[in-house]
Amino acid sequence: MKKKEILCDFLLWILFAILLGLTISFSFLPLLSVNPFQALTVMFSETFSSTYNMGNILIKTAPLILTGLAFTFTYKANLYNIGAQGQFYSGCICASAVSLALGGKLPGPIVILLAGMAAILGGAVVGFIIGFLKAKFNANEFLISMMSTYVIQYVMQLLLRTSLQESKHEYLKTDYLDKSTWLPKIIPGTSVSLGIVISLLVAVLVWYVLYKTSLGFRIRATGLNQDAARMSGISPQHQYMLAFAISGAIAGLAGLVEINGMQHMLLTGFDTQIGSYGIGIAILANAHPLAVVPASLLFGFLQVGGTALGHSTDAPASVIDLLQGFVMLFVLMSFYFRRKAELNKLKKKRIVTEEA
Template identity: 70%
Template sequence: MKQNGKIKDFLLWTVLAIVLGLIVSFAFLPLLGVDPVDSLKIMLTETFSDKFTMGNILIKTTPLILTSLAFAFTYKANLYNIGAQGQFYVGCICAVATTLALQTKLPGVVVLLLAFAASILGGGLTGLLIGFLKAKFNANEFLVSMMSTYVVQYVMQLLLRTALQEPKHEYLKTAYIDNSAWLPKIIPGTSVSLGIVIALAAAIFIWFILYHTSLGYRVRVTGLNQDAARMSGISPKKMCMTAFFISGAIAGLAGFTEINGMQHMLLTGFESDIGSYGIGIAIMASANPIGVIFAALLFGTLQVGGTALGHSTDAPASVIDVMLGFVMLFVLMSFFVRRKLEIRKLKHQKLQKGEA
């Protein structure tokens, strides 16, 4: 009962914070010369006007679920994987390289399975390297994971200029992958691919691992208290490397869903904010894998609605980031306020017991 009460309080505070964040963000629109009431109407009507546009919400949501899961998993171990963007790029590189190399030699289903495995392995090994540096040398995983993104970006730029560049060598992108290696579309009349199903399955799988397996228990115990975990026979260093490997693998999987499910090629500057959005979504969902699904869906909806607003008004493209930023700010403020109220409540209860 007590746990259910905490969940209800969390949901109530989070929904309230989201609503307030949206209200404040719309209140800022007049400063940009845009009417907030008209903007709201445009966002609601355009975002849900037809099946194709609504499908775009799911397309935006797919990689957001996976990159936020990547941050959430290490967060449960009291670790911070800020490099999901880089691991996402590694997944993209592995997926497109595997697909281009094998698409004329093997059946499409086999190529998809191999690209799926390559992206997971590539992202996982990238994460494992960060975890190893943390476990072996006590390197700051925040900084190492963040800087790893820049390293991967430069490697990707090099590959797009050399081994992976399209045949004519005119643009910094790869050739298009053959449609036999595309993830199948699952909703007629839209571009929604099987990637959304993979992302949802990944969220449920990570939730199951965290809360219904011994591995998840060890990860969470390590996050709560490393000394207690060590005395219980759990190796914090091993859990650090394991958590980062799984985290990187999830982010790498996002690369596969984007390359084989949506873009069908890799190019420079590709989805450059996917990692930072993932961090915000994970924080909004309190690192709960199921909560991540709904938080990512909200972000995806705001992205599609913000794009529609930019097309229909004079609002700049940055209006999307303003909205998402205000929502995140109010969610973080709600955590702080809720924590303060809980501390005050505990102090009041102690005083009452003392008087009794």
């Protein structure tokens, strides 16, 4: 019963923070000459006006789930994977290269499977390097993972100027992938692909690994107290490398979901904030793998709704960042005030006990 009460209390704080964040962000719209009530109506009416538009929420949500899970996984080991963006791009590069090389030569499902394995491996290699540097030299994983994103971006641009560039050599993009390598659409009348199913399955798998396996126990034990973990026979250095490799693999898989499921080609400068959104989603979900799913849905809705708002009113495209920023700000504040309220409650209970 106590666990249910704690969960309900946590959800109420989060919901209140989200509503307050949205309310405050909408209150700024009059400064942009936008009626907030009209804006709210537009967001919901446009987003839910058709199956196609609602499907766009799931399209945005699928890769966000994976980048949110990527940050969550390392966070459980008290590590900060700020470079999910680079690992995502690494997965995009590998998925594109395999799909372009084998598309039309092998059956589509086999190519998709191989592209998925390549995307996972590409992200995992980048993650492992970060984890190795952390384990071997106690390097700051925050800085290394962040800087690795720029390295991967430059590698991607180099490849798009050379071996992966489209046939006419006019634009920084690849040719379109063969249709046989596209992830199958699963909802009629929309562009929603199998990617959303893959993302949901990975969320369940990450939850199972973290909370039901010895690997997950070792990672969480390292995150809680690495000295105690070391004394119990767990090597923190091994957990660093494992956590970052698995995190990178998850972010790399998002590359397959985006390239083979939606973009169908690799181009420069796309989805530049998907990694940072993943951090926000993980924070909103309190780093719980299953809670990442509804948090990603919220971010997907805000992206689609914000885009509709920008098209239908004079609001700039940055209104999306305004909405998400205020939501994150108030969620973080809710963690602080909830913790403070719990401490005050414990303090009062202790005083009553001592007086009795």
